[in-house]
Amino acid sequence: MVPSYKGSYNDSLQATILAARQGRPPALVQIFEVGSQLALDSGAFQPVSGIKRVDFSDYLRPVINYYTIGGRVNSLPFNSSSPVLYYNQDLMQKAGLNPKQPPTTFAGILSACKKIEAAKLGANCFGMSLNGWFIEQWMAQQGATLLNNGNGREKRATSVNLDSPQGRKIFTFFKTLQDNKWFSYTGKLEDWDGSDAIFTNQKVVFHITSTADIGNIRDAAGKSGFKVGVGVLPIPDGSKRSGVVIGGASLWIPKAISKAQAEGALDFALYMTNTRNMADWHKLTGYYPVRQSSIALLRQQGWFSQSPLQLVAFNQLTKTVPSPATAGGLNGAAIETRRIMEEGVQKVLGGASVDSAVKETQQRVNAALSQYNSNFR
Secondary structure, X not given: OOOOOOOOHHHHHHHHHHHHHOOOOOOOEEEEHHHHHHHHHHOOEEOHHHOOOOOOOOEOHHHHHHOEEOOEEOOEEEEEEOEEEEEEHHHHHHOOOOOOOOOOEHHHHHHHHXXXXXXXXXXXXXXXXXXXXXXXXXXXXXXXXXXXXXXXXXXXXXXXXXXXXXXXXXXXXXXXXXXXXXXXXXXXXXXXXXXXXXXXXXXXEEEEEEHHHHHHHHHHXXXXXXXXXXXXXXXXXXXXOOOOOOEEEEEEEEXXXXXXXXXXXXXXXXXXXXXXXXXXXXXXXXXOOOEHHHHHHXXXXXXXXXXXXXXXXXXXXXXXXXXXXXXXXXXXXXXXXXXXXXXXXXXXXXXXXXXXXXXXXXXXXHHHHHHHXXXXX
């Protein structure tokens, strides 16, 4: 294997599709989860379950379910993540809040914000990157699919479900935060690093981002002089906690390579994701160990006792209830539609009404879906 860096997730996917069309695809490529439908539609890849017999039973169900489409495992899970709540334990205490009981709902966040404002800590209440991934998580927690047609898994999605009570709850949460000046972000969309920096520089008490950042945030918090805590993803009020929609990426194998190359690529991918490597990968990064056997090894090593921050995230994943909502939405225009949803939330943060922002976002996403789907009629 000779590695080749092609930039961002989207850049890598586009470069692979182009290379396949030119008859020189790579043997193995890492593709982010929302690129799955576009990867399938490109016709450039083959399902890993069709290359040779593989027992997928050791892979965590919430993870392998995302990449199982039409009854076939299309790619091998590798770096898998979900969102969690990070919080500054020291600032919570100063505000009279109990760090052992971080908020678990939208109402809990808003209630804590009132106390943080009254405590005049010199820090705002809450911050996070504006990313469509979080919107999908909160739709799923309300038992709602982000997209119609079984979240795009029964047949192609033609409409988003944001103009709904569930979608409005999410937009209203941001509206309430903004109206009270309790929300901080860099002003940019998908600014993961910028939002992390706001938190680690103690400019906000609460922060939501990926489990993959646990190691980096823990280390940065130590340098900044505060103790960080990790809690479950706060969810809309009245919802029954049902786990999370998986994020991250998986390993895909193109069609236009020889059978021997495909089998070799799959063998290498299986090696990358074997029991010990996934356990070590989890320790190093905070990404989930995607195998049951890796979890058993970590428990045997006493890892979760040594690193309780990771345990919260791990438990949140393993308690996921399989459903079309938690399986994740499939949509070939997902890169564009995520950005449209982020712009919708940004409009609310800029003062727009929830009603106008939701309706416009719904219309724009549906138009993007229609335009993409027109390629397959």
